[in-house]
Amino acid sequence: MKASSSSPKTEQGDLILLKKQIKALEQEQARLKKALKDSRKESRQYFNLIEKAHDIIYETDTNGHFTFVNPVTERIMGYSKENLIGEHYLDLVSADFQEEAARFYGKQFVNKIQNTYFELPLTSKTGERIWLGQHVQLLMHGDEVTGFQAVARDITKQKQVEEAVKVYQEHLETMVENRTLDLKNKNQILEQEISERRQAEAALKESEEKYRTILETIEDGYYEVDLTGNLTFFNDAMARINGYSKDEMQGMNNRQYTDPENAKILYREFNRIYQTGNPSRGIYYEVTTKNGEKRSLQTSVSLIRNSSGRPVGFRGISRDITELERAQEALQKAHAKMSLLINSISSILIAVSEDNRILFWNTEAEKQFGLLEKEVLGKPLNDLKIEWDGDHMVKGIFLCRKENSPVWLDNVKFLQLNGKEGILGIKIDPVFGDKSLEIGTLIQGSNxxxxxxxxxxxxxxxxxxxxxxxxxxxxxxxxxxxxxxxxxxxxxxxxxxxxxxxxxxxxxxxxxxxxxxxxxxxxxxxxxxxxxxxxxxxxxxxxxxxxxxxxxxxxxxxxxxSIKAFAHPGQEEKRDVDINQAVENTITVARNEWKYVADLVTDLEPSLPLVSCVLGDINQVILNILVNAAQAVSEVVQDGSKGKGKISISTCQDGPWVEIRISDTGNGIPERIRPKIFDPFFTTKEVGKGTGQGLAISHTAVVERHHGSITFDTEIGRGTTFRIRLPIKDPLEFENPEGWSWNPE
CATH class of the missing domain: 3.90.20 (Hemagglutinin Ectodomain; Chain B)
Structure with missing residues (x-):
């Protein structure tokens, strides 16, 4: 017999190195789990923020189709989320405003204007005309626009107030002009005119009271200033936004509650409105409240003209958007943090739609397959030029969706970028939840x-x-x-x-x-x-x-x-195997281990079907457990003076499974070590009689590589029975379903 070329010290060093490598893999797996947990926590915080918002929040793709709406959108518009997702936003815009809305947002898309404000009327499910004032932000992926994100508020009441004030002013001016003309021409009906004027004044007072009540109940601030910027009228909300009482605010100039930079913004916009006469629908500026706090406002402004058409001041409605900006900033940070975490994970993450198109492709996927995210997004998975076991992947995805449960693919072969063949460990999960996200399957993997x-x-x-x-x-x-x-x-x-x-x-x-x-x-x-x-x-x-x-x-x-069949099974891929023959060969090989301490009894089911497995793995599993059984019996019988123990091996079919049972009459497994027996390097044997790898390797071979199970029953003083269950057929052994194939050009 030829002596080994390696020394005990070298073998011990290799074993230590192997332990360190396995420990490093376990640490990496723990880090990945923690990163994924943190990422999920950030995602929950982000979605809770959106779900609790008081404003309408929705997103569309670049073609204008809704991809996300929050509950407020459903409540105000009267449509359910399912009715809205996939619909075009112009379908909700009032017909007389659709062309202007399309032109406005088309300009934002073409010129890549990051933030805009626009007011437009929508028609609810009940036919009600609802005005929205909305901030629209482009969704970007690098330099590419991927959609729109809008935060909108119902300004119907504000519009009603503006329209009522306008109608009222026109009505009043007409009335005054007519009455004045009548007074000049018809002195004889002076008494009647005085009576009509009193009636008009009463109606005016009633109308003023009505609209004053509206102004005082809306959350937005309403104000009127003269041409120099001094407040002449404002509602309670305007005073509340600025942190002053109404008495303190009366007559204040905008320079008193804005810094120089924001005062310039207001001056420039008000001057433009004065010069052109065109109202402004979105002026963004900051005010400094009485207590020194900075608040962000958005205001719409128009000219006030007297009866002769001469500008005499400005009127406007201001909205406090401080919390909205903070929410948007938090949302952006959450997006950025989530993206950073996902792209920092050293695992492949690919999201696939229900029609197998790529929705997400992280940095690790780019690194392993040499394809950038922008090159694959939106493309069918089976059109990608990846040299891997595509049919295996397609079957895994199909099975995942069919069974609606995770599928593990442990040996997906692929061509690495260095030109060498590699192996991927893949897990395919179905994605449950919001159907508007369009994600059907999540593929996780590692090289x-x-x-x-x-x-x-x-x-x-x-x-x-x-x-x-x-x-x-x-x-x-x-x-x-x-x-x-x-x-x-x-x-x-x-x-x-x-x-x-x-x-x-x-x-x-x-x-x-x-x-x-x-x-x-x-x-x-x-x-x-x-x-x-x-x-x-x-x-x-x-x-x-x-x-x-x-x-x-x-x-x-x-x-x-038997030795040849055990030591050289001749294949590393799964094939149909006679489990009974494998058991008999292993019994023969290990005969000298058990024949002196135990009588071995077999009960092998003659009609046992062939099992799809790697024969070398199963041989090793049976041998490890059989040798352990012989050693357990040996501890009981010792010198054999009390006779031999007993080892029983049986096989049987249980539905789609084949079960191998190996029982011994040893002392049983102590309760304190039962949770550890499948741990790598755990052993109760003395040094030199075991490395603690036998059951760990057996567990990996059965559970991870064959998707089976290995369990045991044990009783102190009576012995132990190990049960090895193997699926008769690999779950992925089926013909590709119609329409599912891997044929990249």
Whole structure:
């Protein structure tokens, strides 16, 4: 037997390095879980902020179709979210305003104007005309516009006030002019005119009271200033926004509650309105309240003209948008933070729509596949030029949606950017929740090439360790038949010499006449040789020796064949395997481990179907548990003076599963260590008799690589039963459904 070229120190160093690498992988997995948890927390905070907002918040794509609406939108417009998502926003805009709205937002899109304000009327589900004042912000991905985000408030009451004031002024001016003309021309009806004027004044007072009540109840600030910017009229909300009492605000100039920069903004806009006569629908500026707090306002302003059409001041409505700006800033920060966290995760994250189009493609996906996010967004997944096991991926996605549950793909082969074949570990999850997000499937993955190499090395090391431990027993098992084969061959060799003597004498008997020796004399010599060589005995025993020799050779052949099947299964991919044969081969290989301490009983179901699995993995699992069972029984029987223990192995089919049971009559597993038995490097054996890898490797092989299960029942003083359950067919072993294929051009 050739000695190993590596020293114990080298092997120990390799084992320590392997432990460190596995620990690093576990730490990386913990970090990923924490990052994902933080990301989900940030997402919940962001959506809670939107859900609790008092304003309408909605988003559209670049074509104007709704992609998100908040509950306030549903309440004000009377439509449900399901009715709104996918509809065009112009369908809600009043017909007389659609062309102007399309032109305004088309200009914002083409010129990439980041923030705008626009007032427009919408028609609710009940037919009510609702005016909205809305701030619209472009949604950007790099330099590309991906949609619109709007925050809007119902300004219907404000519009009603403005329209009522306008109608009232026109009515009053007409009335005064008519009455004045009548007074000049018809002195005779002076009494009647005085009466009508009093009636008009009463109506005016009533109208003023009505609209004053409206002004005092709205949340927005209403104000009127003269041409120099001094307040001449304002409502309670305007005073409240600025933090002053009404008495303190009366007559104040805007320079008293704005800093120089914002005073310039107001002067410039008011001057433009004065010069052009055109009202402004969106002036953004800051005020400093009485207590020194900065508040952000948005105001719409128009000219006040006297009866002769000469400008005498300005009127406007201001809205405090401080909290709205803070919410938008928090929303942007949440978006940025979430994006940073997701792109910092060293795992592939791909979101796919229900029609298999790419909706999200993170930095790790770019790094692994060499395709930038902007190159793949919106494209079908099966059109991407990725050299990987595409059919395997397609089947995984289809199965995930069909079963509405996660699907794991542990060995997805792909071509790495360095030109070498790699392996991806993929998890495919269905996405539940808001259908407007259009996400049907989330693909998570990692390049596990190095990990798989280490696992295979670890499994091979475990297999070599097992072979090394079994070598002496295997040699003994082979030596026993070889010994009596050798004895029988030696017997046949000596027997041939005796038979040859008898044959030689028979030849001399034939030639006796030629040599002049009597036939009777030669015959006596032959009879003597037959008696000396015990020819009768030889003719009886030689066939028996040949049968024993052939039996011994057959036993050696079976042992060698079992070793070969165990140590060199000949494949790393899943194929249909006879589990009963695998059990029998492993029993043969490990015979010397159990035959001195236990009687082994098998109950293998003859009609057991073939199982799709990696034979080498299953051989190793059965061997690990069988050797553990033999060692557990050995601790009970010790020197064998009380007889042997018992090991039972059975197989059976349970629906779509095959179950292997391995039971022993050992001492059982103590309760305190039961949670740890599948942990890597956990062992209760003394140094040199185990590395603690056997059950850990078995668990990985059964659960992770074959999507099965491995469990145990144990009772102190009575023994342990391990149950290995394997799916008969790989869940992904089916033909691609119609319309699902991987054929990138």
């Amino acid at each position: 596990i090439t190095k990990r798989r190499i280490m696992e295979n090395q670890l499994i091979q090391a475990q297999k070599l360790e097992s072979i090394g431990q079994l070598a002496a027993g295997i040699a003994h098992e082979i030596n026993t038949p070889i010994q009596y084969v050798g004895d029988n061959v030696h017997f046949l060799q000596t027997s041939f010499v005796d038979i040859n003597k008898v044959l030689s004498k028979y030849i001399t008997l034939k030639d006796s006449d030629q040599e002049g020796i009597s036939f009777d004399h030669r015959r006596d010599e032959v009879e003597k040789i037959i008696q000396e060589t015990q020819l009768d005995y030889l003719t009886r025993e030689i066939p028996k020796a040949l049968d024993q020799t052939l039996d011994g050779i057959e036993r050696v052949r079976r042992i060698v064949q």
